[in-house]
Amino acid sequence: MLQLVRLFDELPDGFDDLVAEASGEGVRNMALLADGWSKGACFQDDGEALLVAFLAGELAGIGGMTVEPAAASLGFGPARRLRRFYVRPAMRRRGVATALASALIHEGFDSVDLLTVNAQASAIAQPFWEAQGFCPDSSGPWTHVLRR
Template sequence: MTIDIRMIRDRLPQEIADLENEARREGHLHITRLIGDWSVGVVRFEGDGERLLGAYVAEGLAGIGGMTIEPTLSGALRMRRFYIRPAMRRRGIGRMLALSLLDHARPCCSTVTVHAGNDAAAEFWESLGFQPRERDRYSHVLELDGSGCPDGESSLFRRP
């Protein structure tokens, strides 16, 4: 199985509606919020260090995940809107998507946060090195060893 990680810009993929339906059936509303925020321009993952990625398998959207600036912690990014279709879980897609986002974050910031909505999600994030730390609307933190942004990135995330 080939997993293709693609940056999402300008518009959300058409398959996002299917992802939203599956997430809703599981009781999750974060993909609905992603679509709503995107449509009104509130969150477009365009800020310094921000990124939205889609994971594709056989040209179909298997999952999505993004990073935004962490509003409660200076110099940090936050994993957001992370979702893998139930039929695609436990195949390494989520791990590959998360690692792609972390690779992007590593040179730009020192900390990444995430809110794990349930025990399975917490276990997933902890397997990637995130440590439980309940506060300020996030549940887990990963300390990175970044050494400053590449050229063209904001100094907001540069280490002193």
């Protein structure tokens, strides 16, 4: 069974292992998340969320949404950025990333009409986000957008 849990106070047990797995794949966004979280500098404002996925009770992945700061200054109005996504290799191809993305897309569209992602970090990121409905876009500091 897949369970999504919203984080408020602390990162989940086993998060250090997730950071190590990500780092081993050359993905640094989990280390950035750990650093930002320890400083209280991320996922703390209105309109922001950090979700953790558990599959059969085991930490499977994580994904977040923050305010997209560049959108307003570029004339797009308020927007949110989906970010800090990672699914453990052993948990891939089981719907974890899709469930995380779907929950955050749904929540994001409750308050804004534009969602962004930066899918430059890995070869699998671009096709994943495009499968979620995002379109390539270079009008801002993002690679893809999804409009309501």
